[in-house]
Amino acid sequence: xxxxxxxxxxxxxxxxxxxxxxxxxxxxxxxxxxxxxxxxxxxxxxxxxxxxxxxxxxxxxxxxxxxxxxxxxxxxxxxxxxxxxxxxxxxxxxxxxxxxxxxxxxxxxxxxxxxxxxxxxxxxxxxxxxxxxxxxxxxxxxxxxxxxxxxxxxxxxxxxxxxxxxxxxxxxxxxxxxxxxxxxxxxxxxxxxxxxxxxxxxxxxxxxxxxxxxxxxxxxxxxxxxxxxxxxxxxxxxxxxxxxxxxxxxxxxxxxxxxxxxxxxxxxxxxxxxxxxxxxxxxxxxxxxxxxxxxxxxxx
Ligand SMILES: *Cc1c(COP(=O)(O)O)cnc(C)c1O
Numbered sequence: 001x002x003x004x005x006x007x008x009x010x011x012x013x014x015x016x017x018x019x020x021x022x023x024x025x026x027x028x029x030x031x032x033x034x035x036x037x038x039x040x041x042x043x044x045x046x047x048x049x050x051x052x053x054x055x056x057x058x059x060x061x062x063x064x065x066x067x068x069x070x071x072x073x074x075x076x077x078x079x080x081x082x083x084x085x086x087x088x089x090x091x092x093x094x095x096x097x098x099x100x101x102x103x104x105x106x107x108x109x110x111x112x113x114x115x116x117x118x119x120x121x122x123x124x125x126x127x128x129x130x131x132x133x134x135x136x137x138x139x140x141x142x143x144x145x146x147x148x149x150x151x152x153x154x155x156x157x158x159x160x161x162x163x164x165x166x167x168x169x170x171x172x173x174x175x176x177x178x179x180x181x182x183x184x185x186x187x188x189x190x191x192x193x194x195x196x197x198x199x200x201x202x203x204x205x206x207x208x209x210x211x212x213x214x215x216x217x218x219x220x221x222x223x224x225x226x227x228x229x230x231x232x233x234x235x236x237x238x239x240x241x242x243x244x245x246x247x248x249x250x251x252x253x254x255x256x257x258x259x260x261x262x263x264x265x266x267x268x269x270x271x272x273x274x275x276x277x278x279x280x281x282x283x284x285x286x287x288x289x290x291x292x293x294x295x296x297x298x299x300x
Contacts, residue, residue, distance in 0.1 A: 025282050281293075
């Protein structure tokens with residue numbers, strides 16, 4: 001299931017003129033629920049939980065977390081029970097992500113934002129009461145998540161091998177970027193485009209995580225395409241996403257991959273890439289998150 005993922009070439013006269021080539025690894029085509037990078041980040045945790053004889057997995061995240069939706073589904077597929085500690089009180093009206101988690105059998109435990117600040121303690125307290133559970137940190141962010149993400153490029157139908165000079169992905173926790181960077185040759189560059197602003201504590205957290213886990217130091221994080229913050233968007237962004245779909249038939253999500261493609265087009269247009277560069281964009285999916293947009297915002 002998670003093999004033979006197609007790579008699509010982007011046709012664009014401006015890229016041709018500059019003699020750069022851009023391909024996209026379409027991880028968004030994997031599955032509507034376990035989208036993109038998430039299965040790869042989760043795979044070794046699930047293996048570990050099963051090997052330890054655990055019967056359930058718990059993790060933590062926000063009310064729109066793609067990580068939790070994917071975890072709910074992967075647990076169901078592996079006959080594990082699942083639970084999640086969710087940041088924020090139970091919403092008066094639910095949202096499509098929470099409904100999806102619940103419909104996959106995930107037990108949802110809502111905590112206030114201030115309680116959530118102690119998320120690792122909450123996980124430990126849950127494990128103390130429920131020793132048959134296995135815990136995964138927020139966003140699957142740890143060495144084990146990085147190891148899973150380092151297998152993403154193995155999934156490409158035609159192995160991307162060493163031909164790419166740059167492999168670009170969206171950055172939330174930085175786990176995916178670290179894994180990709182570790183799987184590249186030292187002469188190849190991993191380029192992460194951050195989905196939020198670069199001036200907050202979360203940005204420092206990413207750089208710190210990468211300093212520890214991306215061992216070849218062949219990565220760059222670009223913070224210029226955060227569009228004002230995580231989950232924030234503008235008409236310019238959604239307009240770009242619509243044009244990208246019309247011209248290349250590539251649907252993107254507004255939280256991660258829309259910003260990733262916008263940023264890549266902008267960098268390419270401003271001469272960031274040297275002549276002859278061959279770029280692979282990892283489309284990490286997340287399309288189910290678009291269901292929280294007002295109807296008619298997107299043309300797909
Ligand atoms: C979770 C997610 C990311 C971010 O991955 P990290 O490993 O947390 O950096 C990127 N794109 C999509 C679509 C995601 O759902």
